[in-house]
Amino acid sequence: MASGDPGRVFVFNGDADGLIGQHILGMELGAPSLRVTGGKRDIELLRKLPPMGAAHIHVLDISLRRNLDALPALLAQGNIQVTWYDHHDAGDPPAHPNLELHINQAPETCTAVIVNAVHGRKHPLWAAMAAFGDNLPATASALASSGGASAHEAALLRRVGVLLNYNAYGEQPGDTLFSPEDLAARLAPFREAYDLCWEESILGPLAAQFENDRERFQGLEPLVATPEAGAYLVPDQPFARRYGATWANEQALQQPNRALAVIHARADGTYMVSIRAPRKWSGKNGAAARSAFDLAIEFPTGGGRKLAAGIDVLPGDQLERFTERFSAFFGG
Ligand SMILES: [Mn+2]
Structure with a gap:
């Protein structure tokens, strides 16, 4: 300058x-x-x-x-x-x-x-x-x-x-x-x-890289798979870090009634979790739309916004608690 x-x-x-x-x-x-x-x-x-x-x-x-x-x-x-x-x-x-x-x-x-x-x-x-x-x-x-x-x-x-x-x-x-x-x-x-x-x-x-990453995501087995909610555990690899958010965006557009969690494994045994709330809420049982933020803040490092929230560091022994809460929270 x-x-x-x-x-x-x-x-x-x-x-x-x-x-x-x-x-x-x-x-x-x-x-x-x-x-x-x-x-x-x-x-x-x-x-x-x-x-x-x-x-x-x-x-x-x-x-x-x-x-x-x-x-x-x-x-x-x-x-x-x-x-x-x-x-x-x-x-x-x-x-x-x-x-x-x-x-x-x-x-x-x-x-x-x-x-x-x-x-x-x-x-x-x-x-x-x-x-x-x-x-x-x-x-x-x-x-x-x-x-x-x-x-x-x-x-x-x-x-x-x-x-x-x-x-x-x-x-x-x-x-x-x-x-x-x-x-x-x-x-x-x-x-x-x-x-x-x-x-x-x-x-x-x-x-080219995008297409490769996408194919690997399409081969993942879900941890939670209900009509209301899907959760996927992804490995600590570059393709998962690169494509996780894009994939969450795609899923949100293709299945707007379904909540999604993408759980990134880290080398130190903890997880980084991103949560997407349904964009369209079916209103089953007269329930009000549930916020991804409200679920995220049940965990100490959670935060974010209504439609998209996350947990920065989920301890390794909390994975099961998270998937259970996620299913119950968005399950209807
Ligand atoms: Mn931006």
Whole structure:
């Protein structure tokens, strides 16, 4: 960063709507002088910022609440402006003249959609790609239509959104094909969303790996399999870390009445659990829709949202308790 020249910094989650959100912002404001990003679960990204002078930091698609410890010091510098675009829990943000918030937690929106709306709705096709990737097909289809996309073109945008999102999932170096930094830099030259849809140097390898991972998931035996609920234990292997969330998204769309749990085994004997509540609740026995969050917080490291929640660390000896509770909770 040249001295006296305020830097433009993008801090963003490496999933589809984070990646595309910062891409839209780059088209609107110009390229950033620095990008700081990470995989899907790298949320506390403000901590990763190097010391800096005057700058405008644009933060996208990471929870403000999870960055509350690092934010006040940045604002206290006085020469740093922070603009935040997000759809996650913001906690209790400080009121500060240098902090501008664009946060919308409505379930049908995501960060790239918010960025597009704040900047004049000029990039509906990019926003559609992001929303498809974030598993918001209704929002995505509406945006694609508003951008003049045919059904075939919408399917192209969907494929790319899903593949970009898939690339953000991995826990260890080597799990994913592209680092989010690399992917953001490769996206930067593309002005037209459709041009990216034909970029085989990015999509070819992603699609091949995606198909392989998908086949391995289709061969899994469920731990719980009822009409109301399915639970799957997946091994501590790269394919499972990469594809687990994509698979959960697919199942949620294909079987909207069914709850899903994907239980990731870890090398240390614990499990990481992700829980999806049914998107459509049959209302059997007059029961109200049950929240994945309510089940998750029965366990000490549980948390999340109504439709999608998780347990960060389920002790090895709690697996049976979890599957029993999961079956009973969503079983009707
Ligand atoms: Mn996101």
